Amino acid sequence: MSKIRVRHGENEIELDGTDDFIKKHLDDFYSRIRVTSSGETMTTLKEKIFEASSKKTRGKVPTPAEYLKAKGTTDRILQILIFGKYLEEFREISEFSPQEINSVAKEARLSKDIHTQYFTNAVKQGLLRSLGGGKYTLTLSAEDALRPMHVN
Numbered sequence: 001m002s003k004i005r006v007r008h009g010e011n012e013i014e015l016d017g018t019d020d021f022i023k024k025h026l027d028d029f030y031s032r033i034r035v036t037s038s039g040e041t042m043t044t045l046k047e048k049i050f051e052a053s054s055k056k057t058r059g060k061v062p063t064p065a066e067y068l069k070a071k072g073t074t075d076r077i078l079q080i081l082i083f084g085k086y087l088e089e090f091r092e093i094s095e096f097s098p099q100e101i102n103s104v105a106k107e108a109r110l111s112k113d114i115h116t117q118y119f120t121n122a123v124k125q126g127l128l129r130s131l132g133g134g135k136y137t138l139t140l141s142a143e144d145a146l147r148p149m150h151v152n
Helices: 019-031 040-053 064-071 076-088 098-107 116-124 140-149
Strands: 001-008 011-017 129-134 137-139
Touching: 001 116, 001 140, 011 019, 011 140, 040 116, 064 076, 064 098, 076 098, 076 116, 076 129, 076 137, 076 140
Parallel strands: none
Antiparallel strands: 001 011, 129 137
């Protein structure tokens, strides 16, 4: 199983599934958009993206504390987003609860839990999507907010 998110200008697709499933839907996606502004053909671009998405990350996995420290923020809502991204990237958990975020926060040695009101505020700001049952997921707006912080 692989997971991929591709964005070209205003065109975007997110896929989660087998390699064949992803290839099929990427072909469909690229058949609807034109050649890139850099002049690369869509076939070349698709191959690069698929190759990059199927590679496993190697090397040392950062601790939650290292990951948070690298981002340098004390804002509680941004901490939720950073820890959510951490869970997604390094623990393959894309749907998380406040308890899971606070567990990672404890690993990062934060002095206090992140209050659930911050989760509510993040939903109101469009940074988290409530899935019901106390579960949340990051939105594309959250991804955009994290991008300047180089959270991959």
